[in-house]
Amino acid sequence: MDRTVRWGIIATGGIAATFTADLQELPGAEVVAVASRALAPAKEFAGRFGIPRAYGSWDELAADEDVDVVYVATPHSAHRAAAGLCLEAGRGVLCEKAFTLNAREAGELVGLARSRGSFLMEAMWMYCNPLVRRLVELVRDGAIGEIRTVQADFGLEGPFDAGHRLRDPAQGGGALLDLGVYPVSFAQLLLGEPDRVAAHALLSPEGVDLNTGMLLGWDSGASALLSCSVTADTPRTAAVTGTAGRIEFPPGFFYPERFVLHRAGREPEEFTLGQAGSGLHGMQYEAAEVMRALRAGETESPLVPLDGTLAVMRTLDAVRDRIGVRYPVDLS
Missing domain, CATH: 3.40.50.720 (NAD(P)-binding Rossmann-like Domain)
Known part of the structure; x- marks a missing residue:
């Protein structure tokens, strides 16, 4: 082993x-x-x-x-x-x-x-980060009640010139696949694939998204307000609010070192990674999960299941459909 x-x-x-x-x-x-x-x-x-x-x-x-x-x-x-x-x-x-x-x-x-x-x-x-795994445990155990809203954003200021891959439809350019995949994956980690998808975007002359807002809805009544941009340096924060409390992530929610749990009538509780100064970048957790799975003879990871990856890709496709972004590969 x-x-x-x-x-x-x-x-x-x-x-x-x-x-x-x-x-x-x-x-x-x-x-x-x-x-x-x-x-x-x-x-x-x-x-x-x-x-x-x-x-x-x-x-x-x-x-x-x-x-x-x-x-x-x-x-x-x-x-x-x-x-x-x-x-x-x-x-x-x-x-x-x-x-x-x-x-x-x-x-x-x-x-x-x-x-x-x-x-x-x-x-x-992000899915393999110990604090994100702790978030999932807290939500599963009812720490904030039933989820009502998820908010997350990821934006870079840019600008990116017309020759950059982020402006090239053939290379999957735009904010959505590079950055929007994080807010969408964050929401679906907690709520699964949405039942409804709405979106609005600013497109480049080449036809890729420069700034995109998404509203995802679930039959449970939960919703997620998400955004991504390659024209604006957004806070890159995330929050999950339930019927009994909320959990807030500071900037860098996709590689967190801390988050705060708020519940009515209680002092805020801070959860930290406790590994400051390790010199690592946070990618060791996914590598360790791959190695664990291979040693165990598994062909999929329960932390990053393939069905979940497929569900996220379907949502990204749905967002592109709503905002009118097409890649050449879509037509093949």
């Missing part, structure tokens, strides 16, 4: 570097290979992190029998291809979010993994 888990990394950008740095601090984790679409960046990345093998193609890494699981850190427009290649080769996969460009692609990856008995998980690190 404590065997070494051998990792491969696809892509060499900032998120890959952050994940690899955290991964190398985990006992029992070994990064054995990295791949890019060109050899030079793969070699540079390998040298920076002391990784023994560098590949100039994804196919070479997928074929490496020494790799147990691959972290796919490409832009989300390449997730379907990169993750599918690794699953076909028998590798487990941890795939960054947004999981794919649309729910159809997500369903294809999930179907492939399940048909082959291969491990697959969305890299929704």
Whole structure:
């Protein structure tokens, strides 16, 4: 149960570097290979992190029998291809979010993994954070009663020029898939897939969303007011309010180090991570969950279930439908 888990990394950008740095601090984790679409960046990345093998193609890494699981850190427009290649080769996969460009692609990856008995998980690190897990426990145990509202936002000031991937429909550009996936995932972690979706957005000349507001509704009477932006630096906070109290997350709700529980007639209760100054970035929790699942012979994580990932992708599709954002892949 404590065997070494051998990792491969696809892509060499900032998120890959952050994940690899955290991964190398985990006992029992070994990064054995990295791949890019060109050899030079793969070699540079390998040298920076002391990784023994560098590949100039994804196919070479997928074929490496020494790799147990691959972290796919490409832009989300390449997730379907990169993750599918690794699953076909028998590798487990941890795939960054947004999981794919649309729910159809997500369903294809999930179907492939399940048909082959291969491990697959969305890299929704928020779900694996100990404080977010504690939030789920408190809500489940009735600490705030029945949920009535969820509020969450994630916005960056920008601006991003017309040549940036965030402005390119072919690359899944816009605020929704890069940033909006967090507020939507936060709400659905607590309430499941919504019964109704409404949305409004400011679109770029290229046809991607620059600023999006979402109102999700459930038959229980609960609602979620969510927003994302690549034109405004929002607070990046979240709150869950129930019939008996509320829980508030300060800025950075998707990688929290603290939250506060408010209940009528009681002093506020603060919950903290208690690991300040560790030097890690918070991505070690999802990596540890992947390793736990692999050692246990599981093909899905109960913390980040594939059915939940599919439900989030359906909601993101519904939001895009409401605001009129189409990607070329939607037509294929």
